[in-house]
Amino acid sequence: MKPRVLMFGWEFPPHISGGLGTACYGLSKALAQSGTEVLFVVPRLKGNEHGGPYKLIDASEIERAGGYAFTKHHLPGVTEIAIQSALRPYTSPEAFSRSGQGRNWQEIQAIQDVEGKLASLSGGYGQNLFHEVARYAEVAAQIATEQQFDVVHAHDWLTFPAGVAASRISGKPLVLHVHATEFDRSGENINRAVYEMERQGLQSADTIVAVSALTRDILVARYGANPNKIKVVHNGVLPMPAHQHRERPQRKMQVVTFLGRVTFQKGPDYFIEAAARVLGDLPSVRFVMAGTGDMLLPMIRKAARMKLGSRIHFTGFLGGADPYKLYGLSDVYVMPSVSEPFGISALEALQSGVPVIVSKQSGAAEILRHAIKVDFWDVDRLASSIVGVLNNRSLAALLSNGGMKEADRMGWDGPAARVNEVYNQII
Amino acid sequence: MKNNTPRVICFYFQVHQPFRIRPYRFFDIGRNSDYFDETKNEGIMRKVAEKCYLPANRTLLNLIRKHGDDFKVSFSISGTALEQFQRYAPDVLESFAELVQTGRVELLAETYAHSLSALKSRAEFERQIRMHDRRMKALFGYTPRVFRNTELIYADKIGRWISDMGYKAVLTEGADHILGWRSPNYLYKASADNELNMLLKNYHLSDDIAFRFSQRDWAGWPLTTDKFVTWLQAIPAEEQIVNLFMDYETFGEHQWHSTGIFQFLEHLPDAVFGNSGFRFVTPSEAISELTPAAELSMPYAVSWADEERDLSAWLGNPIQDDAFNSLYKLEQRVNACNDPVLHRDWLLLQTSDHFYYMCTKYFADGDVHKYFNPYESPYEAFINFMNVLSDFELRLDAMPVMEKAAIPAPTGLNGKNQLAAI
Structure with missing residues (x-):
């Protein structure tokens, strides 16, 4: 009997700001293809419809009394449910209250018992975000009473309370999927309320799925999670859009690329430091830092102060086909993450045939063979690895060809099969 | 006035438009070398032409016709503005030519690209002045004798260079922290061994018109010509000259038509002649009529910008310095190749506005910076500029290096001379 899963996520393509949205999409698509029925719940979706097999709807179009809307996907077995909500991925309680994103929801007072618990966690700051999380959980509980399913599956801390609520009200088992922990996002300077929400959620889970051994170890060491409850399922990568191809500039230049959120977690500092060392040897190489985040302006200032502004370029957020366009221009892709639970962009770069250098502190380093692996803090090794790839065609070709083959084998079918195993064990 | 000393007002208006850079992405690098935003530059030029240049020129022409030899003004028109007139607003160029033909308008020398080259390269600085000079000759049949540098930037060293080039006088800023107890209302000279005359901006009276004219929270508002003349009269009788230096775009662009700025300009000469002993002179007339009161050394560069009157509007923060140094690091290599398009881009990238957009001083002066800034943030300006660079x-990497003797004199605007069109 194929299971039917109620899944809680944050975002869905094309409105994504990071790897989590891509991962949720890839996983639920592969699950559906394997016969598992997926009810995918996301915070409110707006704007353009995705051209893929999923039909996304705006909650305001088909609103139900409970404040959510749902529709059948074109792909059999997947239903998407949109909850009207201001929740955003990759936010922190501090950033959320700064941006005023929660303002529209201030009037929502009808938050039930979940709220009391959460409010005590939030410690007086970032209240709006915790209200949102609580409200999401409340609607989740309502959905759980109205829908038929066998298992609940929630992705990362914002949806943990929703997963817990849905599991409790339905009595169905709970899978919590950890794509990143508070320690990955914030280093040692963690938000206690977020940490507590993660920790308590993990205690309620029947099974925890970690995207890497690195993440599993953090869950055990930092959250006291039971190692026997944790399953490591490495992410897969979606096939590259068919129409993408390498488009070289007319004038020859060598390009070293960083693509990701420009935040502490991603190690942008080390990229700039390595760039400075590489430019000492190869003064005409161009470096690109693509993405945005709270460290973007400091990085621009740093590059300027080091007099590297004419060699290190900043693109801001790249969406749509632009990341592939950038990979097409790149000679090396560098992922110097300080703590990277997985790092799907490394696989995407490999799909485009770009040699990759990843930090050892990444999940991708656990599964890739055709990649150079360095410690994120070892800037000298990072720099000499970059120079090595740029100067050595045979090395670059080896990494490119081998890596591309490797990435092509890493679709979502394998990970989906492992997740199905998890379901079958606890149903 | 019972005084024998001539008392004069010297008007100088700066006319400048940069070639703004279009949004230039990382993906454009190596593929697209079309840097400048034709549509935006044309649009802004047409707008400013209608709001400022054409009506202000008309007002001045009427004043000159009305007052004969008593009313004079001077202009400095950047080479980039001249090119944009030729391309987008020949009517403006024509009206400037008409003003020059009256003989009561003095044109000043400056660097062609309204650049900061004086701070980096004497050779480039002089090259651009000569280039501007040729353009003035071609368009107006005029050879400037008095120099003013971009944004009135001046230091002793620059004074030496332009004196060596044969210029008789320079216009610069007369801010308090530079002058100390001295008044800007005298003619000065550069030093004992440099006879270069110095005309200093009276920043109080100039900025009353240029910046404060329409500020309702300013004690002087509303500024009438009578009020302005009483301020002129309050200047001690022994002080000789009041230099009113400002952007020409003050009229109709920075101060909108509805503020009454054009009426102010139109009625100022009558009010001056009726109630004070002042006359209007050009800078060249000023230096022939007056004797320098003292020597004035400026070891550090000054400018007319912002409260600091220094270079901090263009240089000083890390992104400005990096962009500026990265650009000028290429000078020798640019000069070593023979490609007119490359030379022209190099010239237009030097325009000071590009660095002004990268200014991060966000307080009192930041408002002014924001107003003139096509970018949402200084960082965006930096990113765009560096992509272009x-x-x-x-392109430089791909250029064959040529023999020194073959280096052509860059002409700008593909060397076309559109004088015939005037």
Whole structure:
């Protein structure tokens, strides 16, 4: 009997700001293809419809009394449910209250018992975000009473309370999927309320799925999670859009690329430091830092102060086909993450045939063979690895060809099969 | 006035428009070397022409016709503005030519690209002045004798260079922290061994018109010509000259038509002649009529910008310095190749506005910076400029290096001379 899963996520393509949205999409698509029925719940979706097999709807179009809307996907077995909500991925309680994103929801007072618990966690700051999380959980509980399913599956801390609520009200088992922990996002300077929400959620889970051994170890060491409850399922990568191809500039230049959120977690500092060392040897190489985040302006200032502004370029957020366009221009892709639970962009770069250098502190380093692996803090090794790839065609070709083959084998079918195993064990 | 000393007002208006850079992405590097935003530059030029240049020129022409030899003004028109007139607003160029033909308008020398080259390269600085000079000759049949540098930037060293080039006088800023107890209302000279005359901006009276004219929270508002003349009269009788230096775009662009700025200009000469002993002179007349009161050394560069009157509007923060140094690092390589398009881009990238957009001083002066800034943030300005510079370097890399003797004199605007059109 194929299971039917109620899944809680944050975002869905094309409105994504990071790897989590891509991962949720890839996983639920592969699950559906394997016969598992997926009810995918996301915070409110707006704007353009995705051209893929999923039909996304705006909650305001088909609103139900409970404040959510749902529709059948074109792909059999997947239903998407949109909850009207201001929740955003990759936010922190501090950033959320700064941006005023929660303002529209201030009037929502009808938050039930979940709220009391959460409010005590939030410690007086970032209240709006915790209200949102609580409200999401409340609607989740309502959905759980109205829908038929066998298992609940929630992705990362914002949806943990929703997963817990849905599991409790339905009595169905709970899978919590950890794509990143508070320690990955914030280093040692963690938000206690977020940490507590993660920790308590993990205690309620029947099974925890970690995207890497690195993440599993953090869950055990930092959250006291039971190692026997944790399953490591490495992410897969979606096939590259068919129409993408390498488009070289007319004038020859060598390009070293960083693509990701420009935040502490991603190690942008080390990229700039390595760039400075590489430019000492190869003064005409161009470096690109693509993405945005709270460290973007400091990085621009740093590059300027080091007099590297004419060699290190900043693109801001790249969406749509632009990341592939950038990979097409790149000679090396560098992922110097300080703590990277997985790092799907490394696989995407490999799909485009770009040699990759990843930090050892990444999940991708656990599964890739055709990649150079360095410690994120070892800037000298990072720099000499970059120079090595740029100067050595045979090395670059080896990494490119081998890596591309490797990435092509890493679709979502394998990970989906492992997740199905998890379901079958606890149903 | 019972005084024998001539008392004069010297008007100088700066006319400048940069070639703004279009949004230039990383993906453009190595593929697209079309840097400048034709549509935006044309649009802004047409707008400013209608709001400022044409009506202000008309007002001045009427004043000159009405007052004969008593009313004079001077202009400095950047080479980039002249090119944009030729391309987008020949009517403006024509009206300037008409003003020059009255003989009561003095044109000043400046660097062609309204650049900061004086701070980096004497050779480039002089090259651009000569280039501007040729353009003035071609368009107006005029050879400037008095120099003013971009944004009135001046230091002793620059004074030496322009004196060596044969210029008789320079216009610069007369801010308090530079002058100390001295008044800007005298003619000065550069030093004992440099006879270069110095005309200093009276920043109080100039900025009353240029910046404060329409500020309702200013004690002087509303500024009438009578009020302005009483302020002129309050200047001690022994002080000789009041230099009113400002952007020409003050009229109709920075101060909108509805503020009454054009009426102010139109009625000022009558009010001056009726109630004070002042006359209007050009800078050249000023230096022939007056004797320098003292020597004035400026070891550090000054400008007319912002409260600091220094270079901090263009240089000083890390992004400005990096962009500026990265650009001028290419000078020798640019000069070593023979490609008119490359030379022209190099010239237009030097325009000071590009660095002004990268200014991060966000307080009192930041408002002014924001107003003139096509970018949402200084960082965006930096990113865009550096992308362009990166492409420019790739083009340089691809250039054959040529023999020194074959280096052509860059002409700007593809060397076309549109004088015939006037």
